[in-house]
Amino acid sequence: MKRVLITGMSGTGKSSAIEELVARGHQAYDLDTPEWSQWVDTDPADTLTPTQGKDWVWREDRVRALLSKPGDGTLFISGCAENMRRLFSMIDVIVLLSAPVATIMERLAMRSGGYGQIAEERNKVCHLISTIEPLLRKSAHYEIETTRSVTATVDEILRILQ
Numbered sequence: 001m002k003r004v005l006i007t008g009m010s011g012t013g014k015s016s017a018i019e020e021l022v023a024r025g026h027q028a029y030d031l032d033t034p035e036w037s038q039w040v041d042t043d044p045a046d047t048l049t050p051t052q053g054k055d056w057v058w059r060e061d062r063v064r065a066l067l068s069k070p071g072d073g074t075l076f077i078s079g080c081a082e083n084m085r086r087l088f089s090m091i092d093v094i095v096l097l098s099a100p101v102a103t104i105m106e107r108l109a110m111r112s113g114g115y116g117q118i119a120e121e122r123n124k125v126c127h128l129i130s131t132i133e134p135l136l137r138k139s140a141h142y143e144i145e146t147t148r149s150v151t152a153t154v155d156e157i158l159r160i161l162q
Helices: 014-023 060-068 084-090 101-110 119-131 133-139 150-161
Strands: 002-008 027-030 037-041 054-058 074-078 093-098 142-145
Touching: 002 014, 002 084, 002 133, 002 150, 014 027, 014 074, 014 150, 054 060, 060 074, 060 084, 093 133, 093 150, 101 119, 119 133, 142 150
Parallel strands: 002 074, 002 093, 027 074, 093 142
Antiparallel strands: 037 054
């Protein structure tokens, strides 16, 4: 089974891409949910966390079990967490989703729930884009800008995997 990680900063369209992949019949999981990830306490001085004193990390045992499942085809996972690098050896392809900051800010402001709804969180996302996104870019095999429709983004993900 081919294992594909779709990653990127908040508001780049990771969850929307996973929803579209599921709608098309693919095996796909959004890891940015409490089933797969959790908030953990961190040093309040750490400026690279989404929330002061808290970081969002994958539940490694659960994600490792998911990635270890045998099967045919492609398994898609999406998410962005401080500890995801520990599981890179189990992932075949990493696709980074990105978008202009103005697009991301607009998307976050329009969310009906979740991280990035309040101005303080959006300001933090701006900071993390400048510090974390370059690190994600170094790990990625491909980068897709998500200013087009979700359908077009998923079409491109599937095209690069062929």
